[in-house]
Amino acid sequence: MADHLRLGVNIDHVATLRNARGGALPDPVRAAVMAQEAGADGITAHLREDRRHIRDADVGAIMAAISIPLNFEMAATPEMQAIALSHRPHAACIVPERREERTTEGGLEVAGVQNWLADYIAPLRDAGIRVSLFIAADPVQIAAAHRIGAPVIELHTGAYCDHHAEGDHAARDAELARLTQGAKQAADLGLEVHMGHGLCYETVGPVAALPEVAELNIGHFLIGEAVFTGLPHAIATMRRAMQAARV
């Protein structure tokens, strides 16, 4: 078990709120600094092709303002590759994107495009960026991630969280079993395992308890909770829930 389960705080939805009015506030850079001060181990931010949350200028501004790692989420496009190479964040997490989706709906297809994707991530790796692939807990995709030389995978916890929210505990537990198996498979292959999407205080425990998991990336719930209790309190409460599950 990794000694310390890292918490990456995703600040995308501060930017979503800013963009709703088209101005400068609330500032996602301020949220990143506040998250760092509240004990986040990293900041995650997704520069979507449609720029619905952070924008190009935010990437450099966030990196300049924080001293913890930035996990830069990006689609596998030439434009995003060039942006990642120009900023060289600590990590780049390649995620699938569909313009019309409300949120990231599935995992990245790796197995079907493995030669192409291996070539795509090579320059990122050569630039010293830790590449991670945001995938479903599917044995075929996990094996393909390993084959193409990605050092890290992030398993999509969205379905697990959705089933929990819908009260469908059988489906939730089946999804948790898939995540558990996926984490084991990946760790056996030598991959570093992260998880994220849709996690909240109620759903974080069972995934935080998995010994193979080194990092959780959590955003939407924390930013929503911050409206009521403040970001430092939300982060501290999430950390306690993670820690309680780990012992």
Ligand SMILES: CC(=O)[C@@H](O)[C@H](O)COP(=O)(O)O
């Ligand atoms: C890739 C992912 O898991 C997302 O949570 C992302 O970081 C936030 O963006 P969306 O809500 O647009 O998916």
Ligand SMILES: NCC(=O)COP(=O)(O)O
């Ligand atoms: N990669 C998942 C992430 O960064 C956070 O997802 P969410 O908690 O905003 O759904």
